Amino acid sequence: MLRTVGIIGGGQLARMMIVPAIELGFEIKVLAEAEQSPAKLAATVGDYTDLQTVRDFAKTVDVVTFDHEHVPLHILETLIADGVNVQPSPKALLFAQNKLAMRKRLAELGVPIPAWAEVSSDADIDSFISAHGGVAVLKTATGGYDGKGVRVITAASDATDWLAEGKALLIEEKVNFVRELAQLSARNTSGQWSAWPVVETIQRAGVCAEVHSPAAAADHEQAAKIAEVIATGLGVTGVLAVELFETVDGKLLVNELAMRPHNSGHFTIDGSVTSQFEQHLRAVLDLPLGSTEGTSAFAVMLNLLGPETANTFAERFENAWVLENTSHIHLYGKEYRLGRKMGHITALSSDSLADARAQALATYNALLA
Amino acid sequence: MLRTVGIIGGGQLARMMIVPAIELGFEIKVLAEAEQSPAKLAATVGDYTDLQTVRDFAKTVDVVTFDHEHVPLHILETLIADGVNVQPSPKALLFAQNKLAMRKRLAELGVPIPAWAEVSSDADIDSFISAHGGVAVLKTATGGYDGKGVRVITAASDATDWLAEGKALLIEEKVNFVRELAQLSARNTSGQWSAWPVVETIQRAGVCAEVHSPAAAADHEQAAKIAEVIATGLGVTGVLAVELFETVDGKLLVNELAMRPHNSGHFTIDGSVTSQFEQHLRAVLDLPLGSTEGTSAFAVMLNLLGPETANTFAERFENAWVLENTSHIHLYGKEYRLGRKMGHITALSSDSLADARAQALATYNALLA
Numbered sequence: 001m002l003r004t005v006g007i008i009g010g011g012q013l014a015r016m017m018i019v020p021a022i023e024l025g026f027e028i029k030v031l032a033e034a035e036q037s038p039a040k041l042a043a044t045v046g047d048y049t050d051l052q053t054v055r056d057f058a059k060t061v062d063v064v065t066f067d068h069e070h071v072p073l074h075i076l077e078t079l080i081a082d083g084v085n086v087q088p089s090p091k092a093l094l095f096a097q098n099k100l101a102m103r104k105r106l107a108e109l110g111v112p113i114p115a116w117a118e119v120s121s122d123a124d125i126d127s128f129i130s131a132h133g134g135v136a137v138l139k140t141a142t143g144g145y146d147g148k149g150v151r152v153i154t155a156a157s158d159a160t161d162w163l164a165e166g167k168a169l170l171i172e173e174k175v176n177f178v179r180e181l182a183q184l185s186a187r188n189t190s191g192q193w194s195a196w197p198v199v200e201t202i203q204r205a206g207v208c209a210e211v212h213s214p215a216a217a218a219d220h221e222q223a224a225k226i227a228e229v230i231a232t233g234l235g236v237t238g239v240l241a242v243e244l245f246e247t248v249d250g251k252l253l254v255n256e257l258a259m260r261p262h263n264s265g266h267f268t269i270d271g272s273v274t275s276q277f278e279q280h281l282r283a284v285l286d287l288p289l290g291s292t293e294g295t296s297a298f299a300v301m302l303n304l305l306g307p308e309t310a311n312t313f314a315e316r317f318e319n320a321w322v323l324e325n326t327s328h329i330h331l332y333g334k335e336y337r338l339g340r341k342m343g344h345i346t347a348l349s350s351d352s353l354a355d356a357r358a359q360a361l362a363t364y365n366a367l368l369a
Numbered sequence: 370m371l372r373t374v375g376i377i378g379g380g381q382l383a384r385m386m387i388v389p390a391i392e393l394g395f396e397i398k399v400l401a402e403a404e405q406s407p408a409k410l411a412a413t414v415g416d417y418t419d420l421q422t423v424r425d426f427a428k429t430v431d432v433v434t435f436d437h438e439h440v441p442l443h444i445l446e447t448l449i450a451d452g453v454n455v456q457p458s459p460k461a462l463l464f465a466q467n468k469l470a471m472r473k474r475l476a477e478l479g480v481p482i483p484a485w486a487e488v489s490s491d492a493d494i495d496s497f498i499s500a501h502g503g504v505a506v507l508k509t510a511t512g513g514y515d516g517k518g519v520r521v522i523t524a525a526s527d528a529t530d531w532l533a534e535g536k537a538l539l540i541e542e543k544v545n546f547v548r549e550l551a552q553l554s555a556r557n558t559s560g561q562w563s564a565w566p567v568v569e570t571i572q573r574a575g576v577c578a579e580v581h582s583p584a585a586a587a588d589h590e591q592a593a594k595i596a597e598v599i600a601t602g603l604g605v606t607g608v609l610a611v612e613l614f615e616t617v618d619g620k621l622l623v624n625e626l627a628m629r630p631h632n633s634g635h636f637t638i639d640g641s642v643t644s645q646f647e648q649h650l651r652a653v654l655d656l657p658l659g660s661t662e663g664t665s666a667f668a669v670m671l672n673l674l675g676p677e678t679a680n681t682f683a684e685r686f687e688n689a690w691v692l693e694n695t696s697h698i699h700l701y702g703k704e705y706r707l708g709r710k711m712g713h714i715t716a717l718s719s720d721s722l723a724d725a726r727a728q729a730l731a732t733y734n735a736l737l738a
Contacts, residue, residue: 023700028410041387041410287686318656332394
C-alpha cells in the first residue's frame, strides 16, 4: 500500500517535503496557489480558501497537511466532518492561527510567556503600557506573519486604525531579550514526541537570517520541556516550532508557534540524521519518528534572501563550489525578488559554530560575487 | 537563469536524480516509457525510440541525459546535428551500447580486460574455447543487460541460435575471479574527473544484491587509474561505472561499463558528501564536481528485491524504524513483482563493514517480517 500525503500550500516547505517522499516511496500531492510555485513538481493549482477545491483535493490523498497556516479553520472542520485525516487537526491549528487563543491556552498550561492582555480600547492599551515601562507590543490576534500584524507602540494613539477596524487585539510586554532561540520538535498522531537541539535564530529586518545549531550555552532541557508541554497540551501533530526569547536572567519565554516545518529547522536536512521534512511526513502518517541526532556537532544555516542586485544564485554555483567546504546550497527555484527567501546554505563542523559559520559565509559571499 | 535537465528514461535512476534537482534548484524533466514510472513526478510519457518524440522533448531542456543506455544512437546523432546538448555524447555511449566496440577501444587504451575475440562461426568459437580451458563467455555485442545476452558456453553448439540469427558476437575467457568490484567516478564536460572509493559488489542470480564501500583490501589506486583512463579515453561525461573482476593474483580486469548513475553507487546518497545523482547533474551541466568523501568510514547497501511473498516494503516501516540503527530505507514507488528492484537500504558505520552490514541486514529482515 503506497501512502499519499497531501500538502496544502506550494511554497519551499512543500518543495522540501517532496524530497523525503521520493526517498521513502510515498506519493505526494500539493495544492498550490499558482502555476510557478516552488513545489510545482507535485502540484495542482487551486484556491485553499474554496471549500470545494480543498474537498476535491482531500479525496485524492490519505492525509492532509500544510505548507502554511492560512487555511480557514471552517474548511478544515468540514473536512474532519467528511472523515478526512487532517494533521495537525484544526483544534491544534487554531493556536497557530489565533494569538489570543494561543496566549490563553499557554497560560493555562503554565508555559512561561511574556505578560499579556486582551485589549479593545484606548484605556486598556494605555493602562497596560504604563504598567510595563511605557512601551509594549500590540498584535492582531489573526493574520500576522513575518512581522505583519505586529507593532511596537508607546501609546493607544499608535493603534487608532486597528481599534477603529474592530480587530481582535492582544498586547504584550516588550521583552528585554538577549537573543532568540527556537525549539523544533515533532509529535506523531500516536503521541510519540521527539526534539532536535534548541537553536539560536538571528533575525535581520524581521526576517530569519541565520540559525546556529545547537544554541551555545542554552538551557536545552528547559526549552525541550516547554516544547513537549505545548505539543502535548495543544495536541500538535507533525513538526512544531516554538520561538523563544531568552532574557537577561536566562529565562525562556514563548514568543510564537508554528505547526509545520520551519525556517529554524532547515539545517536538519544536512545536519541531522532525520530532517524536519522527513520527520513531518513520518509524524502525520503516524509512523515511528527518526533520530534527531546531528550528523556533525555543529551546523549553521544562512538564508539566501534576494539581494540588492538581481541574482537567483543559480548562476554562481561555480564561484561557490570551488571553495570545497562543507556548505550545502539549497535553492527553491524562485524568480528573483528583493528580500525574498530564495534558498539557504547549511555548513557543518565537528569543531565549532564559528567554523561552520565561516564556511557558510564564504559560500554566501561567493554566491553574491 | 534556471537550468533544465532532461532525462530519457523514467526508472529509479531518474527518480533519484529528481532529489538533487529539487535541492539545487534545477528544473528537471523526464521522458518516461509509461504513466506509472518511478520518476512520474517529473515525467511526460513518450517513446524514446521515436525521433520526433525525443526531438520535441529535447527542445524543452538545456541538456539531455539518461536513465538507461537504450536510446538508439542514430536518434542522438540527429539531436547533436540539431545542436542539442547531449551528455554523455553518442560517441561515448556507443561504448556502453556495443560490447565489441568497447573491447576494441579498451584494448587500444591498454586497459586490462579479459582475453576476448570477435566471433562469427562455429570454428571461431570452438577454437577460442579450446585455447581457454574448455569454457568461455559468449556475449551479443548489443542488447544485453542484467544477465541478458550473456551465456557461459563449452562448445559452439551452445550458440547455434545466435549464430543463425546473425547477431554480432564476442567471446571472452571465463575469468577465475575471487570477487567483483565497481569503480564509480564522474567527469564533467570540461574534463574535471573525480572518483569515489572502489566498492565490492555481490551479485545473486545475476543481480546486484549488496555493495560494500570501500572494498576491503582492494587496489584503490589501480581501480581509480583504470576508470580515469576509460573516462578520458572514451570521452565520458556524467557518472561512469566500471565493473571489475579481481583475480586470484590480485589483478583487476574490466568487465562492463555503464555511463549513468549505477546500482553500485546508491550508497553515495547517504554515505558520501556528494551523491552520484547530484554528481551526475553537476557533470552534465558542466559545473564543478563535489566532494566524494564518505560521510562515514563504511557503508553497506542492500537491494530490496521483490520477495517470494508479495510485499512493497512500505507497509513495514514500523518494523524497521523501531530498530533505531543508521539504516536509510529508499523505496522507488514500484508495484510489487518477484525479483524486481523495489528499493534499497544503506547503513553506515565508523567501525567496520561488518557493523554496517549487520545494521542493514537487521533492517532488511524487519522489512521482510
